[in-house]
Amino acid sequence: MRIPPLYRHPVWQRFFAGAAVGGCISWLVFLFMFGTIQQKNSTIIERQAIRIKELNGYIQILEEDYQKLNQKNEDMLTIQEIEVKIQNFERYGIKDRLGIYKAEESVKEDLRSLIAKDLTTVYKNKEVIKKTVENKTLNINGKQYRLIVKELYFYTTISLVLEMKLAD
Known part of the structure; x- marks a missing residue:
């Protein structure tokens, strides 16, 4: 069995060359699109992480205030x-x-x-x-x-x- 002699036909040579160039171009387009999407997602994740830290700090402050108020109310409980x-x-x-x-x-x-x-x-x-x-x-x-x-x-x-x- 042997490989067909397609190197002699310029039509096939242009087809394979076009497929190789098209593959490279599509790969570059894919990398560009994937990179921009990843860039957007990473900035969104960073913003969300900062927001989560802020909200956790806020929750901690509220819980401390809530515990202080509960303690004060417990101290103020009287027999009615x-x-x-x-x-x-x-x-x-x-x-x-x-x-x-x-x-x-x-x-x-x-x-x-x-x-x-x-x-x-x-x-x-x-x-x-x-x-x-x-x-x-x-x-x-x-x-x-x-x-x-x-x-x-x-x-x-x-x-x-x-x-x-x-x-x-």
Whole structure:
């Protein structure tokens, strides 16, 4: 097998020469277009990187301010209200809801000094609050009852869930 003698025909020589020159020119056009596109993309990426750094700095400043405000608001939290709920009074046959209401109001009155106090200060003195409530003796329908603190929740509202017990 041999290569056909195309070098003798000028038409084929011009075709292959044109293909080679066209390939080189198209390659140069491709490199130019690709280079300009890459140049645009790299400048866009640089601008976006700078913008990201600026926004990250801005976010960090906002987060610091947000944390400072949260800390300040936490420090400013005060007790606004006291809720008292007495449970298991049915166990002792007390049907007098008014007596239970008066007992709840009496406990609220004992704890009224906690209103407008700082939440952290009140929380640190939770044992004193428990002792204050548990040392209280209630007189309902001629019988003496003591209260036991079952649940005690602190936030802007102090919630007490109490249980009744006959006094000894």
